Amino acid sequence: MASPYAKLRHALVVSAAKAVGLSGDELTAALVSQVRVPEMGRGDLALPCFDLAKRVKLAPPEAARRIAGVLQEEAIYERVDAVGPYINVIVTARHLAESIVPAARTPGYGRDEAGAGKTVVLDFSSPNIAKPLAFHHIRSTVIGAALGRLHAARGWRVIALNYLGDWGKQFGLLASAWKRLGDPARRGDAKHLVEVYVEANREADVERHRAAIAAPVEARTLLEQLTAARHELAAASDVAARKKLESKVKGLQRKAPEGSEAAVATYLAGLDGQARAATEELPAAEARDREARLYLKRMEEGDVEALAEWREFRETSIADFLRIYSRMGIEFFALEGESRYSDVLAATIARVAEKPGVRRDDGALVVDLPEEPGQPPVLLETRDGTTLYVTRDIAAAIDRHQRFAFERSLYVIAQDQALHVSQLKKTLSAMGLSFADKMTHVAFGRIHGMSTRRGNVVFLDEVLDEAVAKARELCEASEALDATRTAETAETIGVGAIVFGDLKNLRASDYTFKLEDIINFDGHTGPYVQFTHARLASILRKSEGIPRQEAVDIGLLGTPEERAVMLALARFPDAVADACEAFEPSLLTRCVLEVAQCTSSWLSSGNQDRSKRVLVDDLALRGARLHLVSAVHSTLAAGLALLGVRAPDAM
């Protein structure tokens, strides 16, 4: 079912084409996509006539004039202007109201059946057990959950999978460190597990120790290179050579220590000290790293004791994750970790090995992708004989296709992993599995500026708590809110602000995390939309009932504020469809914001001019306005629900 907005565009294009003697579905489709909202608020719709004019060999302004002349005769247009090569139309308020408001009040407005009979598998959130659910996990979690709801709204069967990182070396690390660092009394405490893991990771970080050992030499080499490069630059005369040297010096300066001679000496001495310490600790770190690998090996060989330990850690982490997911209203079809595939890995490797290009290299099993020269090969198995995550992803992809026969399989994973996902798809393709084409990497950008109070991790849970605390202050001060509902409403608003805040950003671009911004509820935020929704609910409560559809003359609507609200509402179904097809929830977020903004202006206009209020004395007008209120109220609620944000009726 087409949206009211799509119908308006379609009608305009069909008439315009007919006016110059053209028709046809293909032409119509092409023209519909050219229709836009005119600038300067000079109308409801604008059609640039370049394309149309070309087809009938007229100058664009001439074509626009002719078309405008014909459109003027149509009853649904209040005004038609040809401005140069553009046609701007204003649709009559009556037509807007009649075509939009009843549709928007229909339950299920924005939903359709485009995905009926099809299955989408979504892989999202996917935290690693033993590590905390950190703030950066919000992106995959919230984008994936929104895409699931969007697909469901379009009739898809949705399989939401949380592919836990519950297998791998990090378990060996945690288990072996637990014996030394763990507090037996706090076995079931997820926070304590994280503490142990972080410390274990630090201890066994062989790379970090080696880097520390190499650091003093590297720093001195850099300084020498910098000095040499500066001398060369001073001596060089050729312009091209100078330019090259300048950029070299600049590059070196970025990495080299700076400051006075004394400061540099102190810095180098510091590095020397760190290197000595690292040299001492390195053997222990290597031993712990080896211990962790061996533990994983024992797990993969089915060692009962090792598996029991692993299972317990896993349960503790999962319980904590589920608590946070439930705060955000997120449910999964299943939490299926990598461990699900531990039994079929050998068979998977054997199956991949049937394809040419699989070879042993320094003990490790690698797959060459010949069509990708210069690209790194895929590693299936380490020289220790343990598997890597690509191996497990291959097994998982095959399994998912067998179980769900998906039409789409979406991997909501950070952009960083682009190479990994593309290798996964290419390996599957090379194995002759054509469903690889149905797999899409829904990549998202990084969150910068995670200013932290401890270490490098901001816990998602803590950010939610901060936002809820801020919301509670406001709720306690609110006169509109019943005191018994403060806590519940604060949770709704605080969590909603965080979820909405993330989904407002274009998924592919990086964004900067600032706690102050994220818990600031002023401006275009989740609480802004929720607040608008609450105001509408309040009006409905005070209205003494909404008249039946037949008893209302909806065409009485027509102030500029009301027109703006209706036009914004008309685009809602398009936003749902577009957000789903582009895997871009922010398209819906922005649409919802626009509806809320127009509505907010509309409602506030009643403060200056009482005749613009919804609850006016003229009962016919009041009835029509109440219908618009109820249309916006239900649409905002539906939009927020798709995004995973609750809509309070008072705040």
Added chain:
RNA sequence: GCGCUCGUAGCUCAGUUGGAUAGAGCGUCGGCCUUCUAAGCCGAUGGUCGCGCGUUCGAGUCGCGCCGAGCGCGCCA
């Protein structure tokens, strides 16, 4: 070095397959609580769209070059 992403207002970001005078929010400044909820509304301020060529009737958008940023690149996930 190779590959991917990106550079728009003081800050954070939009800008629909190339279309009219590049838009929001935050911030700053000024109005509006006798108000269907001020978490709001109205107005002002603020931009050589990184730089330079090119394609086009038309470029923030497409191509090339340069400058700058981030990420990835065999035994972690």
